[in-house]
Amino acid sequence: MTEAFTPKNIIVTGGCGFIGSNFVHYVVENHPEVHVTVLDALTYAGSLDNIKGLPEDRVDFVHGNICDAELLDKIVPGHDAIVHYAAESHNDNSIADPEPFLKTNVEGTFRLLESVRKFGIRYHHISTDEVYGDLALDDPARFTESTPYHPSSPYSSTKASSDLLVRAWTRTYGLHTTISNCSNNYGPFQHVEKFIPRQITNILSGIRPKLYGNGLNVRDWIHTDDHSSAVWTILTQGRLGETYLIGADGEKNNLDVLKLILKQMGQPEDAFDHVKDRPGHDRRYAIDSTKLRTELGWKPQHTNFESGLDKTIEWYTNHQEWWEKTKAATEKRYKAQGQ
Ligand code: NAD
Ligand code: DAU
Numbered sequence: 001m002t003e004a005f006t007p008k009n010i011i012v013t014g015g016c017g018f019i020g021s022n023f024v025h026y027v028v029e030n031h032p033e034v035h036v037t038v039l040d041a042l043t044y045a046g047s048l049d050n051i052k053g054l055p056e057d058r059v060d061f062v063h064g065n066i067c068d069a070e071l072l073d074k075i076v077p078g079h080d081a082i083v084h085y086a087a088e089s090h091n092d093n094s095i096a097d098p099e100p101f102l103k104t105n106v107e108g109t110f111r112l113l114e115s116v117r118k119f120g121i122r123y124h125h126i127s128t129d130e131v132y133g134d135l136a137l138d139d140p141a142r143f144t145e146s147t148p149y150h151p152s153s154p155y156s157s158t159k160a161s162s163d164l165l166v167r168a169w170t171r172t173y174g175l176h177t178t179i180s181n182c183s184n185n186y187g188p189f190q191h192v193e194k195f196i197p198r199q200i201t202n203i204l205s206g207i208r209p210k211l212y213g214n215g216l217n218v219r220d221w222i223h224t225d226d227h228s229s230a231v232w233t234i235l236t237q238g239r240l241g242e243t244y245l246i247g248a249d250g251e252k253n254n255l256d257v258l259k260l261i262l263k264q265m266g267q268p269e270d271a272f273d274h275v276k277d278r279p280g281h282d283r284r285y286a287i288d289s290t291k292l293r294t295e296l297g298w299k300p301q302h303t304n305f306e307s308g309l310d311k312t313i314e315w316y317t318n319h320q321e322w323w324e325k326t327k328a329a330t331e332k333r334y335k336a337q338g339q
Contacts, residue, residue, distance in 0.1 A: 004236065004237060005081075005122060005235065005236050005237075006236065007034055007080050007081045007122070007235065007236070008033065008034060008035065008080055009034070009035045009037070009078065009079050009080055010027075010034060010035070010036055010037070010079060010080065010081045010082070010083055011036075011037045011038075011039055011075070011076065011079050011081070011082045011083070012024055012027075012036055012037070012038050012039070012082075012083050012085060013039045013040070013066050013082065013083070013084045013085055013086035013108075013112065014039075014040055014046070014084070014085035014086030014087060015036070015038030015039070015040055015051060015061075015085065016038060016040040016042060016046035016047055016048060016050050016051060016061075017040070017045050017046050017050070017085060017086070017089070017189075017191075018045075018050075018089075018185070018187075018189050018190040018191060018194075018224070019085055019126070019185055019224055019227060019228075020038075020040070020085035020086070021050035021051050021189050022187060022188070022189060022224040022225065022227075022228055023083065023085065023227075023228045023231060023232075024036055024038060024051055024054065024059060025051075025054070025228075026225065026228035026229065026232065027228075027232070028054050028055065028058050028059060030232070031232070032058075034058075035057075035058060035059075035060075036058065036059045036060070037059075037060045037061075037062060037075065037079060038051060038059060038060070038061045038062065039062045039064055039066065039075065039086070040061070040062075040063065040064075040086065041063070041064065041065045041066070041086070042063060043088075044326070044329075045088075045089065045090075045191050045193075047322075048061065049322060050189045062075055065108075066084075066086050066104065066108035066109075066111055066112055067103060067104070067107050067108050067111050068111070069111050069114065069115070072111060072112070072114075072115040073115070073118075076115045076116075076118075076119050076121065077119055079121060080121055080122060081121055081122035081123065081124065081235065082112055082115075082116060082121065082122070082123050082124070083124045083126070083231065083235060084109065084112055084123065084124065084125050084126055085126045086104065086108060087104060087105050087108075087126075087159070088100050088101045088104045088105060088155065088158075089155070090155065090191075090193050090194070091130075091153045091155045091156070091278065092193070092278060092334075092337065092339070093155075093193070094153055094154035094155035094158070095153060095154060095278070095279055095280075096333075096337065098154035098158075101154055101155055101158045102158055105155075105158035105159055105161070105162050106158050106161045106162055106165070108162075109125070109162035109165050109166065110165055113165060113166065113169040113175065116169075116175055116177075117169065117173050117175060121176075122176045122177075122235075123166070123175060123176065123177045123178075124177070124178050124179075124180070124231065124234065124235045124238075125162070125163065125166045125177060125178070125179045125180070126180060126182070126231065127159050127162065127163050127179055127180065127181045127182075128156065128159050128181055128182065129143055129181050129182065129183045129220070129245065129247070129285045129287055130151060130152070130153070130155070130156035130159060130282065130285065131149050131151050131156055131159055131160040131163055131181060132147045132148070132149065132150060132151075132181075132285075133149075133150030133151060133152055133156075133282065134152060134282035134283045134284055134285065135283065135284045135285070135286055136283060136284065137216060137218065137283055137284050139284070141286075142247075142286040142287060142288040143181075143245060143285070143286060143287055143288060144245065144288045144290075144291070145243050145244070145245055145291055149163075149164075152280050152282050153280055153282075156282075163179055163181075163243075166179055167179075170240075170241050171241075176240050177240065177241065178234050178235065178238040178239075178240065178241075178242055178243075178244070179242075179243040179244070180230065180231060180234050180243070180244050180245070180246050181243065181244075181245050181246065181287075182222065182227050182230070182245075182246035182247065182287075183219070183220035183221070183222050183246070183247045183248075183250070183285055183286075183287045184219040184220060184221050184222065184250075184285070185221075185222055185223070185224040185227050186221055186222075186223060186224065186308065186309070186312055187223050187224035187225065187308070187312055187315075188224075188312065188315040188319075189322075190224075191326065191330075192323050192326055192327050192330050193330045193333075193334075195219075195254065195257070196257065196261070196309070196312065197312075197316060197323065198210070198330070199258055199261050199272075200261060200265070200312070200313050200316045200317075201316055201323050201327055202331075203261070203262070203265050203267060204316065204317060204320070205324075205327060207331065208271060208272055208273050209258055209261070209262070209271070209272035209273070210272065210273055210275045210334070210339060211254060211255065211258055211272055211273070211274050211275065212254070212274075212275060212276070212277045212278050212281060212339065213274070213276075213277030213278075213281060214255075214274070215253065215254045215255030215258065215274070216253050216254070216255060216283075217253060217254050217281060217282065217283055217284065218251050218252065218253045218254075218283065218284035218285065218286070219251075219252065219253075219254065219257075219284075219285055220247050220248075220249075220250050220251045220285050220286050220287050221248070221250035221251075221252060221257075221305060222246065222247060222248040222250055222300065223248070223300070223302035223308045225301070225302055226246075226248050226300035226301060226302050226303075227246060229298065229300075229301070230244075230246040230292060230298050230300075231246075233292070233296050233297075233298045234292070234296065234298075237296050238296065239295075244289075244291055244292040244295075244296070245287050245288065245289050245291065245292065246287065246289055246292060247286075247287025247288070247289045248289075248300035248302070248303055249300075249303070250303070250305055251284075251286050252305065257309075258272055260305075260306065260309060261309065261313065264306075264309060264310055264313055265313060275338065275339045276337070276338040276339055278339075
């Protein structure tokens with residue numbers, strides 16, 4: 001039995017980042033009865049431009065940090081749910097400097113859980129498939145909700161920690177929570193530090209794309225709109241205390257994705273550089289989302305990767321002013337790391 005929940009006034013943390021802002025757009029477009037308060041610290045990864053133009057009577061913005069308990073005391077009352085996206089999200093940054101990951105991903109989640117406990121509201125926790133570690137390239141297995149946690153990087157270990165906090169707070173204090181672990185997202189508003197936007201904007205800037213190691217590592221791609229519809233489904237119909245894996249059967253290795261980008265952008269298929277591999281680089285992620293599909297009836301809609309990628313290339317081509325502000329600093333950081 002699922003427990004229907006009809007939110008009216010939700011807080012979306014990290015709503016100025018990539019996936020959070022896409023979720024805010026999704027809610028505004030599809031659920032006119034819902035008001036959204038975006039809580040975001042506007043780190044290097046967040047931008048108000050990502051929620052610009054949304055109706056003011058539907059979306060409020062609060063500039064603040066999820067670690068700020070006093071701020072949470074002020075803004076959480078009156079809301080009926082928190083959907084928690086805010087995080088330090090990039091593996092390479094976590095390898096260079098893990099501390100902000102501990103602060104935001106672990107302490108930030110703790111603060112939100114304490115606030116949820118105090119004000120008795122619903123909480124949905126956004127997490128990642130990376131908590132499960134990686135799979136061998138030739139292993140037919142995929143991650144399920146019962147795969148043991150085995151994170152590899154500072155980033156994924158802090159996300160795993162945050163998931164465990166949610167489970168412990170749920171069991172001990174009886175909080176009304178759900179968790180989702182999703183695979184690699186792509187689509188508009190993704191920061192240029194991430195694989196797909198980095199390569200597209202490199203080509204648009206006359207820089208050769210950069211592939212880590214041999215490029216055979218596999219990621220399980222999902223369009224961010226499918227992630228949004230899955231989170232909405234879990235928030236409104238998911239069973240309390242449960243974890244749901246989100247994936248769209250989109251396994252591809254990095255080399256194949258890069259070749260597709262090069263082809264779709266009219267470049268020779270070998271017009272890229274192999275660069276230093278990521279330390280501890282996870283080989284393969286793969287999601288089995290049977291539980292979400294059978295229990296809650298969710299289905300991804302954007303499963304044609306070539307067409308989704310084409311639209312994403314078009315978006316970056318038409319939104320140069322959005323990404324060029326952060327491009328030079330991002331490439332400088334990568335260059336210093338030999339990547
Ligand atoms: P992102 O880096 O693009 O955005 C993160 C947002 O959080 C930014 O707007 C940033 O300003 C905000 N933020 C960071 N620290 C904060 C703090 N202390 N207080 C308030 N706001 C803060 O991240 P993303 O790629 O959109 O990922 C969003 C969530 O989804 C994360 O929890 C991530 O772990 C999870 N996730 C990401 C993917 C993916 O493919 N990108 C896949 C699965 C899960
Ligand atoms: O699986 C979900 C995770 O997906 C999320 O939890 C993370 O927040 C999100 O960043 C993403 O993590 P990855 O490390 O898989 O994504 P990234 O875009 O950094 O890299 C994707 C793959 O591409 C990975 O195998 C590393 C490789 N790569 C990355 C960059 C930036 C390259 O080959 N070259 C690059 O320039």
